[in-house]
Amino acid sequence: MSDYSADFSIRRLWVIFGASMVVMFGALLFFGFQIYQAKPPIPETVRSASGQLLYTKDEIQRGQNVWQSMGGMQQGSIWGHGSYVAPDWSADWLHREALSLRDGIAGTAPGTSFEALPEPDQARFGAMLKREMRTNGYDPKSQVITVSDRRAAAIAKTAAYYSDLFTDGSAAADQARELYAMPRDAVLTGSEAHALGAFFFWTAWATSAERPGDTISYTSNWPHEPLVGNTPPGSIFLWTFISIFVRLGGIGGLVWYYAR
Numbered sequence: 001m002s003d004y005s006a007d008f009s010i011r012r013l014w015v016i017f018g019a020s021m022v023v024m025f026g027a028l029l030f031f032g033f034q035i036y037q038a039k040p041p042i043p044e045t046v047r048s049a050s051g052q053l054l055y056t057k058d059e060i061q062r063g064q065n066v067w068q069s070m071g072g073m074q075q076g077s078i079w080g081h082g083s084y085v086a087p088d089w090s091a092d093w094l095h096r097e098a099l100s101l102r103d104g105i106a107g108t109a110p111g112t113s114f115e116a117l118p119e120p121d122q123a124r125f126g127a128m129l130k131r132e133m134r135t136n137g138y139d140p141k142s143q144v145i146t147v148s149d150r151r152a153a154a155i156a157k158t159a160a161y162y163s164d165l166f167t168d169g170s171a172a173a174d175q176a177r178e179l180y181a182m183p184r185d186a187v188l189t190g191s192e193a194h195a196l197g198a199f200f201f202w203t204a205w206a207t208s209a210e211r212p213g214d215t216i217s218y219t220s221n222w223p224h225e226p227l228v229g230n231t232p233p234g235s236i237f238l239w240t241f242i243s244i245f246v247r248l249g250g251i252g253g254l255v256w257y258y259a260r
Helices: 010-037 057-069 089-105 120-133 150-169 172-177 190-208 234-260
Strands: 045-048 054-057 144-147
Touching: 010 120, 045 150, 054 057, 054 150, 054 190, 057 190, 089 120, 089 150, 089 190, 144 150, 144 172, 144 190, 150 190
Parallel strands: 045 144
Antiparallel strands: 045 054
16 A cells, blocks of 8 residues: 555655646636726716716725725725625615616605506516616726716715715714714715715626626626626636535545545
């Protein structure tokens, strides 16, 4: 019966180590390049179809700095990166904007429930919502994101909610911030709240806008949001299967070695 030194000589171990490094770092470089190529663009401006200016690139980037000054990844998360003591702000904005836009499409208001509409109407308006939210709207030449006037109204409504959340010093606002696991005295100025809304909008836009020439968003349909068609793509299951297969293969190799 052969022993370990016979099966794995120093030379063979170095060959295995070198090959493993080449494969692993090659995979990192390849997928890193793919991620870089597929990253969501930061637009110079965000405008409505009628030409209304919603946000600028400077406001989006300033909003990121405001979020970081509030605690950043220690206070909630963006695209799933960060702590979980507060919501994922990109997911929260996405859901609120989608609900507001759906009401705008269906003509419903706080006094009338969308769920009270006939099912065929709900399905039709839901399909219109998905199509509008998944439309990219970014022009690489002008570097402008253009949204419909109806969506611009939904964005403004969502931004107003966050502005009230972070600028209102009332007891009710303090309680709301506490529910978000935010410090009660985390009150921003109006311009800071506007910039923060710009950043939250951009992160939410990237989660639902489909990549050019593809059917998945910049974040591969994350977070899960059925309202806008954010469901796991087939590639997620493929990579999950490959990961499980590789791990089971490694475990099987160890079992085979020690069971000889």
